[in-house]
Amino acid sequence: MNDSSNVMSDLFDLPSFLGEFSLAAAARGFSRHLLLETEDGPILAWERLGEAPPIYLSAGIHGDEPAGPLAALRLMEEGAFPTDRHCIVCPALNPGGLVLQTRANRRGADLNRDYNILSCQETVAHTRWLSSRPVPSLFISLHEDWETAGFYFYEINLGEDNVRRATDLLSAVSAHFPAELGPGIDGHLLRGPGWIFHRAEPDLPDSWPEAIWMAKRGCSLSFTFETPSKAALKDRVAAHVDGSLALLDRLPKAFTETDSMDGVGFMPLCGS
Numbered sequence: 001m002n003d004s005s006n007v008m009s010d011l012f013d014l015p016s017f018l019g020e021f022s023l024a025a026a027a028r029g030f031s032r033h034l035l036l037e038t039e040d041g042p043i044l045a046w047e048r049l050g051e052a053p054p055i056y057l058s059a060g061i062h063g064d065e066p067a068g069p070l071a072a073l074r075l076m077e078e079g080a081f082p083t084d085r086h087c088i089v090c091p092a093l094n095p096g097g098l099v100l101q102t103r104a105n106r107r108g109a110d111l112n113r114d115y116n117i118l119s120c121q122e123t124v125a126h127t128r129w130l131s132s133r134p135v136p137s138l139f140i141s142l143h144e145d146w147e148t149a150g151f152y153f154y155e156i157n158l159g160e161d162n163v164r165r166a167t168d169l170l171s172a173v174s175a176h177f178p179a180e181l182g183p184g185i186d187g188h189l190l191r192g193p194g195w196i197f198h199r200a201e202p203d204l205p206d207s208w209p210e211a212i213w214m215a216k217r218g219c220s221l222s223f224t225f226e227t228p229s230k231a232a233l234k235d236r237v238a239a240h241v242d243g244s245l246a247l248l249d250r251l252p253k254a255f256t257e258t259d260s261m262d263g264v265g266f267m268p269l270c271g272s
């Protein structure tokens, strides 16, 4: 992989990554918080205070999905997080998985199915720290998928609907990947190409992903991005960056405006 970044490799180097992230975050005025020290490295959160409610971005909860952490690093380096808002970033939530390059943690647990039971030290430490902060109004979660060729995202929305926000997001990513067409993805019907409009309930009652825990806490709007793991890493990173920017650049207007479903090229619910 040829790229300018030292850490831009399919072989994810957690210590190098955390070192680079620390430098970039400090330069942007973020403070670092140690959530947990694991045998594979620390779980760290970065935070910059500002107007509440916070904006929160997470990545690296699945250790075989390196594009998310690398995109979080680039967003930090580029100053993408709004300076007037309280911002929280957890870019590498699964140190063991990132070191081993496995979806699960070192003990074989899928952390992103553990936010109800909280049986893992990582999720316990993560939720304890997040619970000490105000509930975010926007949560962006960066993931990857081995089974798709296009980009798709989950939206959990407890507030006002906004179709243009979703179409703008897909448009921003379209330079890198087409929207996954479906008719269904991962057992979900699509609201439109690449768009899973998910209720704030888990698919399996005892296996909550982070996004469900956030919704249950009261985070009114979340987006989980999924880039195709089989594509080039630089394109997956770029898709996560541009998709995140499409949401962050809409702030603060994005969370007060609503718009009509008319005239925005909206595709109605599809699938069988």
Ligand SMILES: [Zn+2]
Binding pocket: 062, 065, 142, 143, 144
């Ligand atoms: Zn994932």
